[in-house]
Amino acid sequence: MNSTTAMDFGTWPDLFAVDVEGNGAGPPDLVEVAALPICDGRPDTANAGAWLIRPPRPVTPRAARVHGLTNDRLAAEHPWAHVSGAVRGLLGTAWICAHNAHTDYRVLSAHLPGWQPAGVLDTLRLARATHPGLPGYSLDALIAHLDPDLSGAPASGRHRATYDAYAAAQLLISMARRYTTWDQLIAVAVPPGLPGAPRPEEDPTLW
Template structure:
């Protein structure tokens, strides 16, 4: 079973069907650690103006995004890195809905939600990604691995998710042989339709 941490930065749910992907990062998880040598992160040109809003990082400006590759140029690389893998994210359903809407040809095997796992294991008080990373004292390690990135940007958040998954599996006493059970416990509800992952079984 191959695990890949993922995070997207978008223009915002208020855009509804027109929400654009502005940045995406993908980091394979190997032996419960983020494989930074195989990490992939890119800005994406939304091909339209994006007003600055509180939830959009100040670094994601129209001037910067206009120089980035378009999603159609990035999609083949994303498909190569994501198809057939289990996607790991914090509140992964939000990222998956946007990715599935914009790239319906991407077909992961399933979704693993660290937010859902944290809730079920009763870990932490506040369960935002940054709060959970602080709870497990991982902030400095994330900053070291995601050098040059900051919280709420795709690469930082993706590395944080990869480290958080390991911390949660340790806290809940999960081991490799129990990974199928972890998938069942933390999987976000799959979307229906072409390209949506089916609900993973215990030993997928």
């Protein structure tokens, strides 16, 4: 995994670290979305997008305790229909990255019919491959173990979409430095079945 050749971040395609927060319903309604570009190995906060959303169903007390977004706090925000176009327009067909990316990809896909990112990187999957044997792989555990630079993180704090997207971006950047190429990175970071997963090579013995 370690190599004398450093990862060239300039070769990366368009990529956003994303995070979503929900109202606690099943399936969840969105209450917050963040999309943070990663450019040349750095989070690009100047061109990030963040949206608070008034959900059609109330925020459950349990969800409110996690992210702090109460029904009163969201009462004056726009519903999803008013912001979905901006979210779709920013993400386009770029790659996305998230921690435990299955969840963010599934929820965003449900709210953006027809949207398809070029690929999906999962920092949870990447961390298990890059740092095997850790006692835990939650976002908090990886922040404690890898100590990424979060000095520029939004003041919103943990469990808010803007902060968690920034943390996922910095974790990705930190772990990516242990790989040589983008192809090596996606080989271990894209969960099977999600967009961008490398296709298994054909068995040459079949012919």
